[in-house]
Amino acid sequence: MTNKERALLVAEKAHANQQYDIYPYMYHIRQVVHIAEDLGYDESIIVAAVLHDTLEDTTLSYNDIKKAFGEEVAEIVYAVTDELGRNRKERKTKTYPKIKANWKATVVKICDRIANMQQSKAYNPRLYQVYIKEHHDFCENLKNPLHPEVEISKAWEKLLVLMGAPAQ
DSSP states (O other): OOHHHHHHHHHHHHTTTOEETTEETHHHHHHHHHHHHHTTOOHHHHHHHHHTTHHHHSSOOHHHHHHHHOHHHHHHHHHHSOOOOSSHHHHHHHHHHHHHTOHHHHHHHHHHHHHHHHHHHHHOHHHHHHHHHHHHHHHHHHOOTTSOHHHHHHHHHHHHHHTTOOOO
8 A cells, every 4th residue: 555545544534524615525635636646746745735634624643644654744744734823814924934944845735725726716706816815925935945946836837827827
Protein backbone atom coordinates (compact mmCIF):
# COMPACT_ATOMS: atom_id res chain seq x y z
CA MET A 1 0.00 0.00 0.00
CA THR A 2 1.39 3.43 -0.93
CA ASN A 3 1.71 6.35 1.45
CA LYS A 4 -1.01 8.13 -0.50
CA GLU A 5 -3.38 5.16 -0.08
CA ARG A 6 -2.62 5.00 3.65
CA ALA A 7 -3.14 8.76 3.97
CA LEU A 8 -6.50 8.51 2.18
CA LEU A 9 -7.62 5.85 4.67
CA VAL A 10 -6.52 8.03 7.60
CA ALA A 11 -8.21 11.14 6.17
CA GLU A 12 -11.38 9.25 5.34
CA LYS A 13 -11.69 8.06 8.93
CA ALA A 14 -10.66 11.41 10.44
CA HIS A 15 -13.10 13.43 8.31
CA ALA A 16 -15.87 10.78 8.41
CA ASN A 17 -18.59 12.99 9.86
CA GLN A 18 -17.65 16.18 8.04
CA GLN A 19 -19.17 17.75 4.94
CA TYR A 20 -17.89 19.98 2.18
CA ASP A 21 -21.00 21.74 0.96
CA ILE A 22 -23.40 18.84 0.26
CA TYR A 23 -20.57 16.32 -0.25
CA PRO A 24 -18.62 14.13 2.14
CA TYR A 25 -15.41 15.97 3.08
CA MET A 26 -13.31 13.53 1.08
CA TYR A 27 -14.69 15.18 -2.05
CA HIS A 28 -12.61 18.27 -1.22
CA ILE A 29 -9.58 16.24 -0.20
CA ARG A 30 -9.65 14.36 -3.51
CA GLN A 31 -9.96 17.65 -5.43
CA VAL A 32 -6.82 19.02 -3.77
CA VAL A 33 -4.91 15.77 -4.35
CA HIS A 34 -6.01 15.65 -7.99
CA ILE A 35 -4.73 19.19 -8.58
CA ALA A 36 -1.36 18.40 -6.96
CA GLU A 37 -1.04 15.19 -8.97
CA ASP A 38 -1.98 16.91 -12.24
CA LEU A 39 0.76 19.44 -11.60
CA GLY A 40 3.26 16.59 -11.10
CA TYR A 41 4.23 17.12 -7.48
CA ASP A 42 6.13 14.58 -5.39
CA GLU A 43 4.81 12.10 -2.86
CA SER A 44 5.38 14.33 0.19
CA ILE A 45 3.19 17.03 -1.34
CA ILE A 46 0.53 14.52 -2.42
CA VAL A 47 0.37 12.93 1.04
CA ALA A 48 0.29 16.36 2.72
CA ALA A 49 -2.51 17.37 0.32
CA VAL A 50 -4.51 14.38 1.56
CA LEU A 51 -3.91 15.33 5.18
CA HIS A 52 -3.91 19.14 4.83
CA ASP A 53 -7.03 19.74 6.98
CA THR A 54 -6.55 17.02 9.58
CA LEU A 55 -4.77 19.08 12.26
CA GLU A 56 -7.30 21.88 11.89
CA ASP A 57 -10.51 19.85 11.62
CA THR A 58 -9.96 16.47 13.29
CA THR A 59 -8.52 14.88 16.41
CA LEU A 60 -5.28 13.85 14.67
CA SER A 61 -2.14 15.37 16.10
CA TYR A 62 1.15 16.48 14.60
CA ASN A 63 2.79 13.46 16.24
CA ASP A 64 0.20 11.10 14.71
CA ILE A 65 1.05 12.39 11.26
CA LYS A 66 4.80 12.40 11.93
CA LYS A 67 4.72 8.81 13.20
CA ALA A 68 2.74 7.52 10.21
CA PHE A 69 4.11 9.67 7.36
CA GLY A 70 7.35 11.28 8.55
CA GLU A 71 8.49 14.68 9.68
CA GLU A 72 8.46 16.33 6.24
CA VAL A 73 4.75 15.59 5.71
CA ALA A 74 3.92 16.55 9.30
CA GLU A 75 5.72 19.89 8.86
CA ILE A 76 3.84 20.65 5.63
CA VAL A 77 0.49 19.85 7.25
CA TYR A 78 1.39 21.89 10.33
CA ALA A 79 2.38 24.86 8.17
CA VAL A 80 -0.97 24.96 6.32
CA THR A 81 -2.99 24.59 9.53
CA ASP A 82 -4.71 27.86 10.45
CA GLU A 83 -3.58 29.50 13.65
CA LEU A 84 -6.22 30.71 16.08
CA GLY A 85 -7.65 34.17 15.62
CA ARG A 86 -10.75 36.25 16.20
CA ASN A 87 -11.66 36.23 12.51
CA ARG A 88 -10.61 34.91 9.11
CA LYS A 89 -8.21 37.79 8.40
CA GLU A 90 -6.43 37.40 11.75
CA ARG A 91 -6.14 33.62 11.32
CA LYS A 92 -4.67 34.02 7.83
CA THR A 93 -2.26 36.77 8.93
CA LYS A 94 -0.91 34.48 11.66
CA THR A 95 -0.76 31.42 9.38
CA TYR A 96 0.80 32.84 6.20
CA PRO A 97 4.36 33.13 7.60
CA LYS A 98 4.41 29.39 8.40
CA ILE A 99 3.27 28.55 4.90
CA LYS A 100 5.65 30.98 3.21
CA ALA A 101 8.63 29.45 5.04
CA ASN A 102 8.01 26.01 3.46
CA TRP A 103 7.69 25.90 -0.33
CA LYS A 104 5.91 22.54 -0.25
CA ALA A 105 3.35 23.95 2.20
CA THR A 106 2.88 26.86 -0.19
CA VAL A 107 2.14 24.39 -3.00
CA VAL A 108 -0.39 22.51 -0.86
CA LYS A 109 -2.06 25.79 0.14
CA ILE A 110 -2.27 26.94 -3.49
CA CYS A 111 -3.78 23.58 -4.51
CA ASP A 112 -6.30 23.92 -1.67
CA ARG A 113 -7.11 27.47 -2.78
CA ILE A 114 -7.59 26.32 -6.38
CA ALA A 115 -9.98 23.55 -5.27
CA ASN A 116 -11.94 25.94 -3.06
CA MET A 117 -12.15 28.57 -5.77
CA GLN A 118 -13.26 26.11 -8.44
CA GLN A 119 -15.99 24.81 -6.14
CA SER A 120 -17.17 28.22 -5.00
CA LYS A 121 -17.05 29.70 -8.50
CA ALA A 122 -19.50 27.00 -9.60
CA TYR A 123 -21.70 26.73 -6.51
CA ASN A 124 -21.15 29.58 -4.03
CA PRO A 125 -20.64 32.99 -5.66
CA ARG A 126 -20.50 34.78 -2.29
CA LEU A 127 -17.56 32.66 -1.11
CA TYR A 128 -15.92 32.99 -4.52
CA GLN A 129 -15.96 36.78 -4.05
CA VAL A 130 -14.21 36.35 -0.68
CA TYR A 131 -11.40 34.49 -2.47
CA ILE A 132 -11.24 37.16 -5.16
CA LYS A 133 -10.94 39.91 -2.54
CA GLU A 134 -8.24 37.97 -0.67
CA HIS A 135 -6.24 37.09 -3.77
CA HIS A 136 -3.77 39.98 -3.64
CA ASP A 137 -3.00 39.42 0.06
CA PHE A 138 -2.80 35.66 -0.51
CA CYS A 139 -0.18 36.12 -3.22
CA GLU A 140 1.75 38.86 -1.44
CA ASN A 141 1.95 36.86 1.78
CA LEU A 142 2.98 33.55 0.22
CA LYS A 143 5.36 34.44 -2.61
CA ASN A 144 8.91 33.82 -1.56
CA PRO A 145 11.94 34.41 -3.80
CA LEU A 146 13.72 31.56 -2.00
CA HIS A 147 11.17 29.00 -3.24
CA PRO A 148 12.32 26.82 -6.18
CA GLU A 149 10.89 28.74 -9.14
CA VAL A 150 10.36 25.82 -11.49
CA GLU A 151 8.51 23.75 -8.89
CA ILE A 152 6.32 26.42 -7.39
CA SER A 153 5.47 28.28 -10.59
CA LYS A 154 3.28 25.38 -11.77
CA ALA A 155 0.86 25.93 -8.90
CA TRP A 156 0.94 29.74 -9.09
CA GLU A 157 0.27 29.58 -12.83
CA LYS A 158 -2.80 27.37 -12.38
CA LEU A 159 -4.17 29.75 -9.75
CA LEU A 160 -3.59 32.78 -11.98
CA VAL A 161 -5.39 31.10 -14.88
CA LEU A 162 -8.34 30.38 -12.57
CA MET A 163 -8.34 34.07 -11.62
CA GLY A 164 -8.64 34.94 -15.31
CA ALA A 165 -5.05 36.04 -15.85
CA PRO A 166 -3.39 34.90 -19.08
CA ALA A 167 -0.92 32.02 -18.87
CA GLN A 168 2.70 33.20 -18.89
